[in-house]
Amino acid sequence: MHHSLIITMLSSTTTFLLFLTIITATATTTSPSDISALKAIKSLINPNSIPSYSCLASWNFTSDPCQNPHITHFLCGLSCSEFRITQLTFDRAGYTGSLSPSISQLTQLITIDLSDNKLSGPIPISLFSLPNLQTLNLRSNLFSGPIPPSISNLKSIQTIDISHNSLTMSIPDTFHSLLALTRLDLSFNGLTGPIPSLPINIIELAIKSNSLSGDLTKLSYTITENLEVIELSNNSLTGTIPNWFFLQPSLQQVNLAYNKFTNLNIPKPVESNLIAIDLGYNNIVGNLSPNFSTYPLLSSLSLSYNKLHGPIPAEFAKVRRLFLDGNYLSGLPPQEFFTAKSMVSGSLGDNCLKMCPISSQLCVKSQKPSSICQKSQYVVGGGKAKPKS
Ligand SMILES: *[C@@H]1O[C@H](CO)[C@@H](O)[C@H](O)[C@H]1NC(C)=O
Ligand SMILES: *[C@@H]1O[C@H](CO)[C@@H](O)[C@H](O)[C@H]1NC(C)=O
Ligand SMILES: *[C@@H]1O[C@H](CO)[C@@H](O)[C@H](O)[C@H]1NC(C)=O
Numbered sequence: 001m002h003h004s005l006i007i008t009m010l011s012s013t014t015t016f017l018l019f020l021t022i023i024t025a026t027a028t029t030t031s032p033s034d035i036s037a038l039k040a041i042k043s044l045i046n047p048n049s050i051p052s053y054s055c056l057a058s059w060n061f062t063s064d065p066c067q068n069p070h071i072t073h074f075l076c077g078l079s080c081s082e083f084r085i086t087q088l089t090f091d092r093a094g095y096t097g098s099l100s101p102s103i104s105q106l107t108q109l110i111t112i113d114l115s116d117n118k119l120s121g122p123i124p125i126s127l128f129s130l131p132n133l134q135t136l137n138l139r140s141n142l143f144s145g146p147i148p149p150s151i152s153n154l155k156s157i158q159t160i161d162i163s164h165n166s167l168t169m170s171i172p173d174t175f176h177s178l179l180a181l182t183r184l185d186l187s188f189n190g191l192t193g194p195i196p197s198l199p200i201n202i203i204e205l206a207i208k209s210n211s212l213s214g215d216l217t218k219l220s221y222t223i224t225e226n227l228e229v230i231e232l233s234n235n236s237l238t239g240t241i242p243n244w245f246f247l248q249p250s251l252q253q254v255n256l257a258y259n260k261f262t263n264l265n266i267p268k269p270v271e272s273n274l275i276a277i278d279l280g281y282n283n284i285v286g287n288l289s290p291n292f293s294t295y296p297l298l299s300s301l302s303l304s305y306n307k308l309h310g311p312i313p314a315e316f317a318k319v320r321r322l323f324l325d326g327n328y329l330s331g332l333p334p335q336e337f338f339t340a341k342s343m344v345s346g347s348l349g350d351n352c353l354k355m356c357p358i359s360s361q362l363c364v365k366s367q368k369p370s371s372i373c374q375k376s377q378y379v380v381g382g383g384k385a386k387p388k389s
Contacts, residue, residue, distance in 0.1 A: 030066040040102035054093035084108035092116040101126040115139040140164040163187040206231040215239030234258040243267040280304035322346040
């Protein structure tokens with residue numbers, strides 16, 4: 001009896017020691033759930049799209065993904081910390097297939113970069129449960145479907161780039177709750193509906209070349225202290241570009257070209273970092289406001305192909321790159337543009353200007369025929385637009 005108790009105690013000590021050894025051993029290999037997630041991710045990539053030289057071809061599960069040194073396997077695509085996967089990066093090999101929902105098992109992921117491949121289907125919703133994810137780059141793939149509202153669960157996310165995909169429907173209004181988000185690029189998709197309210201810490205917003213509609217009023221509630229770059233060109237935005245839009249002191253670049261804006265209020269700034277403004281290819285009517293020249297750093301301005309009338313203010317000679325072509329601007333262009341000291345480049349062509357010297361590169365493109373210029377004064381009411389207060 002006594003004897004057998006000792007044996008039991010001894011054997012349980014052995015078991016305990018064995019158990020300790022196993023713990024130590026597992027801490028020097030990649031977490032099994034991470035390995036099964038990687039296997040699931042690879043299994044949904046079409047094998048015919050995995051070239052032998054590629055990263056994914058080197059994912060050979062006969063060795064451990066986080067063990068160093070990687071000599072023949074897992075040559076690239078993964079970073080680990082304490083035997084958990086923290087970074088998943090595909091090379092630009094043109095992989096086809098879809099993204100496995102098992103990616104959510106990689107709970108220590110900080111960075112996902114699958115850009116420049118041909119992955120299709122929806123972005124798996126489970127991905128949005130990753131608590132530590134800071135960078136999501138799915139740029140240039142074939143992901144489709146709507147952006148799920150649950151994207152707002154990515155509490156650590158700082159950068160999202162899902163540009164150049166096939167996303168559709170409207171942008172969920174949950175983005176504004178992503179407090180760490182500083183860069184969002186959803187350009188070149190098929191997104192519709194209004195501009196969403198912006199996250200408070202956003203620095204760069206790009207939603208170029210989609211089918212967004214509506215006006216800019218909604219932004220007024222959310223436009224933020226840190227916003228530096230706003231790129232909304234090539235959508236179907238309408239209405240007036242409001243004066244508060246340009247009064248953000250942090251703003252440096254604004255691109256609203258190729259939309260359907262019809263009016264513009266440009267106030268004098270108190271403090272401004274605006275360097276470049278592109279409002280070309282809209283339907284903006286009225287006169288050119290001299291207020292543009294009161295922006296101290298403004299060096300590039302395009303108002304090409306709108307419906308502007310009246311004279312060009314002489315103060316515009318301060319702007320180095322100036323595109324005013326394709327309007328109904330009239331009168332004599334300011335002589336400041338043509339002095340030897342002038343730094344202005346760009347175009348004043350295709351307007352109704354008198355005596356634009358063709359020796360100047362600004363005037364290379366010819367002016368409109370006088371028949372069109374005379375007609376525009378009656379039809380569009382040029383120069384007779386009511387001044388705005
Ligand atoms: C993994 O790589 C090793 C060494 O190159 C090779 O012997 C083995 O067949 C590979 N296993 C698989 C499943 O590809
Ligand atoms: C506008 O967007 C469409 C479709 O997204 C694209 O085909 C076209 O090239 C874009 N145009 C410009 C001027 O960027
Ligand atoms: C110029 O700015 C002032 C002050 O912000 C504003 O009251 C005025 O309407 C602006 N003028 C034009 C022509 O835009």
